[in-house]
Amino acid sequence: MKKNLLMWDQTLFKDIEVFDIDFIPGQFDYRDTQIERLAFAVKPALMGGKVLNTICRGIPGTGKTTSVRKFFEEVEETTKKIIPIHINCQIDSSEYAIFSRIYTRLTKNSAPPGGTAFKALIDMVAKYIAKEEIIPLICLDDANYLIYNKEFNNILYAILRIHEVYENVSLGVILVISDPDILMEEVMDARVASVFRYETINFEPYSAAEVADILTQRTIQGLYPNVISSEQMDQIVDRTMRCGDVRIGLDLIKRSVMEAEINARLGVTDEDIQKAFSASRDMHLSGTINTLAADEMLILRQIVKMTDPDKFITTGDVRRALPEDGPKLTRFNEIMEKFDNIHLISMGYANKGEGRKRYVNLRYDKDRVEKLLRKKQE
Numbered sequence: 622m623k624k625n626l627l628m629w630d631q632t633l634f635k636d637i638e639v640f641d642i643d644f645i646p647g648q649f650d651y652r653d654t655q656i657e658r659l660a661f662a663v664k665p666a667l668m669g670g671k672v673l674n675t676i677c678r679g680i681p682g683t684g685k686t687t688s689v690r691k692f693f694e695e696v697e698e699t700t701k702k703i704i705p706i707h708i709n710c711q712i713d714s715s716e717y718a719i720f721s722r723i724y725t726r727l728t729k730n731s732a733p734p735g736g737t738a739f740k741a742l743i744d745m746v747a748k749y750i751a752k753e754e755i756i757p758l759i760c761l762d763d764a765n766y767l768i769y770n771k772e773f774n775n776i777l778y779a780i781l782r783i784h785e786v787y788e789n790v791s792l793g794v795i796l797v798i799s800d801p802d803i804l805m806e807e808v809m810d811a812r813v814a815s816v817f818r819y820e821t822i823n824f825e826p827y828s829a830a831e832v833a834d835i836l837t838q839r840t841i842q843g844l845y846p847n848v849i850s851s852e853q854m855d856q857i858v859d860r861t862m863r864c865g866d867v868r869i870g871l872d873l874i875k876r877s878v879m880e881a882e883i884n885a886r887l888g889v890t891d892e893d894i895q896k897a898f899s900a901s902r903d904m905h906l907s908g909t910i911n912t913l914a915a916d917e918m919l920i921l922r923q924i925v926k927m928t929d930p931d932k933f934i935t936t937g938d939v940r941r942a943l944p945e946d947g948p949k950l951t952r953f954n955e956i957m958e959k960f961d962n963i964h965l966i967s968m969g970y971a972n973k974g975e976g977r978k979r980y981v982n983l984r985y986d987k988d989r990v991e992k993l994l995r996k997k998q999e
């Protein structure tokens with residue numbers, strides 16, 4: 622029976638999209654409390670009051686983006702007054718890009734007219750909000766990238782100022798931050814801290830039982846029965862728990878099943894899972910590399926090239942090895958700090974006192990990074 626099934630449509634997937642990164646699952650458990658808190662923060666606006674700003678915090682793959690998206694769907698079904706705007710700060714990371722996105726989403730125009738200056742753009746956004754009497758609810762998702770790029774305070778300030786400067790204009794902000802090392806008190810400068818009131822909503826890592834349930838639900842939806850055994854599912858849950866990111870589990874399932882399919886098998890073998898794991902574990906790293914700007918790539922390539930288990934390298938060594946028309950010192954330092962923040966490298970001081978040297982350590986295996994860099998170039 623199963624064999625015929627495979628012969629018929631050549632697939633073990635009932636619905637492969639179920640395992641895609643941006644798939645919004647129909648069944649979404651264990652985050653009711655967080656979604657209720659988002660609703661609670663927005664409710665006052667429906668009664669003529671103001672939205673309470675929130676910050677959603679939790680390590681990668683704990684359902685922050687999905688919760689916000691689910692909540693936004695609900696907002697859209699309930700009211701026309703509040704306009705949810707989801708912004709991925711890995712993609713839109715400058716003031717102008719973010720305000721263009723807000724403008725486009727609000728006015729449903731394609732983009733602000735070419736050559737619009739930033740101030741004029743803010744003005745257009747504010748006037749539109751006032752005229753339409755709407756309340757934008759702006760989610761800056763992955764806002765940690767704004768912090769690494771040092772854009773965070775400027776952007777937040779520009780958003781918050783709108784309702785200080787323009788009468789009758791009100792808006793709400795949801796920040797999503799996945800880096801547990803970030804302390805809000807440290808990153809917010811005084812002008813932002815004095816006006817930005819917020820509540821924190823925590824997304825705790827899922828337990829093993831929760832991960833198992835989430836992955837099993839998805840498997841039922843996306844695969845034909847018995848493609849993965851329950852022992853294999855335990856293995857996948859176990860590996861997922863080691864990094865805490867549900868995405869790794871979903872990716873592992875997808876890749877293992879694809880591996881089985883390529884080999885015309887009706888079920889996944891342990892080797893398929895093993896093979897899939899080597900690819901899945903690079904998912905984060907390759908995601909990070911894909912977001913890097915050209916000057917950042919240049920420096921990363923240099924660090925990888927110089928990485929040698931028998932040698933120490935310093936920030937000075939890296940900078941001296943760069944081409945003359947490479948990034949200037951301030952930009953170079955900024956990039957190194959960002960790499961440290963996004964855990965691509967670690968930096969440590971070599972000695973005490975003046976002129977301290979800083980050592981640079983690549984946090985990943987040199988060959989793995991090289992492979993991904995080559996792929997990006999292709």
Ligand SMILES: Nc1ncnc2c1ncn2[C@@H]1O[C@H](COP(=O)(O)OP(=O)(O)OP(=O)(O)O)[C@@H](O)[C@H]1O
Binds near residue numbers: 648
């Ligand atoms: N409770 C859940 N039920 C079903 N699927 C879930 C659940 N939580 C997370 N997922 C799935 O895990 C993946 C990651 O979730 P999501 O993108 O919401 O995480 P995140 O916290 O925003 O991560 P990041 O910080 O890396 O952006 C998605 O594919 C999502 O569908």
Ligand SMILES: [Mg+2]
Binds near residue numbers: 685687763
């Ligand atoms: Mg997310």
